[in-house]
Amino acid sequence: MTRSLQRSWRILIALLATLAVALPLAACGGGASSDTGALRKVTFMLSWAADTNHIGVYVAKNKGYYRDAGLDVDIVAVAQSGAEQAVNNGVADFALSNLTNVSTFAVKGAHIKQVMQVQQKTSAIWCALASNKTITRPKDLDGKTFATFGSNESDAVVRRMIQTDGGKGDFDKVTVGTSTFQTLESGRADFGGFYETWEGVEAKMHGPALTCFTEPDYGVPGNADSIGIITSDKLIDTDPELVKTFVQATQRGYEYAYDHGGEAASILVKEAPEANLEEDFVKESMNVIIDGQYWGDRKQIDEGTQTLGAIDYDGTQQYFDFLAQSGAYTDSYGNVIHDAPQSKDLATDRFLKQAAK
Template sequence: MSWTANNNQTGIFVAQKMGWYKDAGIDLEVLPYSGQRPTEVIAAGAADAGDTNAEAVINAAINQIGVTMVHNTQQKPSYGILLKADKAEVTRPRDLDGLTYADWGSATIRAQVQDMIKNDGGKGDFKTVNLAGPDAYTALNEGRVDFTTGFVTVEGERAKLNGTPYKTFAFDNYDVPANPADIGIVLSNNFIEKHPKATEAFTQATQKGYDFALNHPEEAAQILLEANPDAHLDPELVKKTQISLSAAYWKDHEGVTGHADLRAWQDYINYLQKKELLHDATGAPVTAALSANDMVTNRYLK
């Protein structure tokens, strides 16, 4: 898993609970979060599949880590700028010029924030404070920073439950190419090549689990909670986040889950290359052409 159990993996636990992997002839073992990226765990041969995002898949391709996304779980990006709802002086991204940003250290996200502000008529100039994880949200809620970035789904719902709601700005609303798969399921290319039938069986069982979550979010959230008692998940947050994801972020152009928008993938790859945000093992910017078709496929879906 890319993190401790959360809504990103709901479909996996649903398919496991319903016996759909077993019916497909798949004996699935879910490994706990190890602190390593799923692509690294797969590269080490410790796993065949994992959940991750498009940028991780792109970087895996650059570094010749053989993985392919077979289920593009999230269709609409939910990552964006977050700030307290009562910050009345900020009504649009250009108002963020000169303010203080809790920076996670991601050059990609920083570039997206700057481009959003510029595309809204601002300069893209702001102060930064390096904070990560819960520290960024704590600093935001305490007024020590003016804005940060995060998932408007889980962090937005958490803020509402805590009585400190956020206002949000989405990158794609301001002509900034955003991650076409904030979350998706990848398989190792080695597994795909050796086991094409099992690849299809795994992918379609997984799709069935996420389709169930799409149409039955509260029941799916309950399955996630029951499958992970040691994760100490907040039941209300899990259910509200799942309802949000299922209502606005997971349905694809086929009306189900999993199908990738290859044009959105290619636009995102081109944006990262143009901004020199992709680097090879030597640290040099990647200039060779990269194709989304080498990184994600809809071939194994129903």
Template structure:
């Protein structure tokens, strides 16, 4: 599982796919709106496609709530949820094969820097949904500085090493550690002694670890100077947004209504999510605890708003990626100047916050 994309163990290869577009696209039947223009079905509803980033999980709750309660149809929208396949949502969006998709800040930043047509329009999680974690039994690790010389169980993504080095150094360490690639869950690797630390999601793997009797001790990235991250967001393309402004606003109004409901009624929202995905979400206890945690600490920003994004947060993370040499242009060459992220996101299609 990739730290910036919840429940996505293929994240590193998917990012590569998102940036290597020509000739490899998966064309999803009925997935795209021709020439960026919304289509209407036989009932007069406008068809909108949304590509998932992984199997349905609690990060998708607001979408399924709005769908189950009929809020998309009430807005005149026939929502088609595209299951995750072999092509990343970023690729489908940027090549106009999906109208919207579930993404994350690192994915959008890398793709946009490389000239891809993708823009974040909704922040699902307002708090960074990843931590540095060790087994709760490790009394010898009281701070990230104690990770020097230890072994990290990761996912092979290029941003992991500079991120961890930054946190460890800010905690007073040197940033020297070994790495292995995960082939199991983070907490299982830690308790099996295969590694000393990992970067799991507190709203999923952290809870799962606790429920299985293998609790984790967590270090928040922001406590050690690392920029806050939008771990889950909804993205679209400039082409779609400009050609379908009214539909985009109606779609996001329904999405926001769904996530506000989830924030205010986490137990009921969890039940709606489970009902829509019974064959996938079989651990109902985990789903309900995850939903409660998201409602308590992740869905709402500090000012109480839902879905909104910060220009400062987008620029701070892009600055980190640029300084770490992680951003490349459309020709695969490293950027020679920090990118201006003002076009990487927009709140213009959100309804006004009450």
């Protein structure tokens, strides 16, 4: 399981939501018309429960960007097999994922590609409860217990951070139960992985207080959290115009959300009632994204000198190389893959509306 799935309580909510949201499987990529006219039916799958990573899709639907482009987009709950597998199997046309997940599935034989990379820098934070005074820096994680979902990727990241800070990189592990927060508070583990733009906001607004470390500060290279939109190689080959249409309408949604964070937050809360989101919390999450410029330089995007959604080929490749060197990639038989996947083969931004630089 890759790190973008390490949000256990949201995964649980998403799986429960699946029971309430019927997956319109027959609609996927079939070119069917909607009741309102000759709109192309398209299915977009969440990667976990709805949050601010998905917000541009909800904004694009709410603002009519998809309809203007001739699309009727169904936003559906994540399948139990995961969004990446659903896209690979043709169950969904598009989904939220990240390029690291694409690389992990690709070495196992999947044929998927990222076509828009929204997040341009790492948002992962590795934290202990602030009440745990024995942990003040990464090397203090040596010999401690990691609340994990069993990902080779996460192990490699934590080990590199500890070693960069002068530690050995040895730690115990325990599988997370219903949430990482609860696992730490129960005393079963000492530290775990979170995201500054979501759980970090939750901790600051509602607790518990955390002591956190970020990857770039402790030797982990490149962009680990290249969150964006994926589709299948098959859809790109058979209907590139549909891919272009969807991507550019979605791009408009994220651009609007980046410029109107508060309104976008309200739209997400309204359009995703099954997620039971607190509006003030979602607004603060958008504030963190905007202030931290996680989706790119806002001034350059507004001036048309930077493209929101462009693929960070260099940053993601640096991270892939690190994972390969750490033995984190395995094939479908569990064999370690030492050759790093190539980001240029697993992503394309040719479907984006490019900035007029």
